[in-house]
Amino acid sequence: MLHIVNKSPYERNSLASCLAHTAAGAAVILIEDAVYAATRGNSAEAAIRKALESLPVYALAPDLEARGMQGSVIDGVKVVDFGGFVDLVAEHRTSQSWL
Amino acid sequence: MTQAADTAEHGQDAQSVVKKFMFVNRKAPYGTIYALEGLEVVLISAAFDQDVSLAFLDDGVYQLVKGQQTKALEVKNFSPTYRALEGYDVEKLYVERESLEARGLREDQLLVPVQVVGAAEMAALMDSQDVVIGF
Numbered sequence: 001m002l003h004i005v006n007k008s009p010y011e012r013n014s015l016a017s018c019l020a021h022t023a024a025g026a027a028v029i030l031i032e033d034a035v036y037a038a039t040r041g042n043s044a045e046a047a048i049r050k051a052l053e054s055l056p057v058y059a060l061a062p063d064l065e066a067r068g069m070q071g072s073v074i075d076g077v078k079v080v081d082f083g084g085f086v087d088l089v090a091e092h093r094t095s096q097s098w099l
Numbered sequence: 100m101t102q103a104a105d106t107a108e109h110g111q112d113a114q115s116v117v118k119k120f121m122f123v124n125r126k127a128p129y130g131t132i133y134a135l136e137g138l139e140v141v142l143i144s145a146a147f148d149q150d151v152s153l154a155f156l157d158d159g160v161y162q163l164v165k166g167q168q169t170k171a172l173e174v175k176n177f178s179p180t181y182r183a184l185e186g187y188d189v190e191k192l193y194v195e196r197e198s199l200e201a202r203g204l205r206e207d208q209l210l211v212p213v214q215v216v217g218a219a220e221m222a223a224l225m226d227s228q229d230v231v232i233g234f
Binding site: 001013014017020021022023026094095096097098099 | 221
């Protein structure tokens, strides 16, 4: 399962709820305003670091760059472009968007 | 392809492809359109004879609270629709225990029979689907 999160962790609990519902083999990708969760010093950093112990976490480069956050990505979070996003969708049997 | 062959092929497709669909409801009922729209999509997918289940977590559990009265608000009270789902063979309603408890809700305050599950079991249910659609 590929979990897709697109909301800032300050605006909604989508990321927290997503991370509480990941099974073995899952991956999480942060897009749009959710990329703020992938940056150092944000309130979700501890949750992201804990998640990284058991699953891969990705962030979408164009969304990081648009927000000027490309230099602040937490170590261990993998940055992917649109093509990489498509690859992730193809690699996982299912995907789920957390609105 | 002849029209008859085309019809036959699609008829076979419709019979053989039954997927497990889960609709994940995470929003309260009247503040946004998500809950109502989600319910519409559930009914549509049930009409296509798919294996449909519903999950209610986070604020989505508020959708199932008994006693909703929308007259003064002048909007449609769509909560009775959850009771009609059984008639569409949609009988798998999963409600997350943690979400109920965090909101001070008990199972007996809900308007339909549901299966209350923990977050881990909910995660496993989501993982077992062919298609997961969130609202």
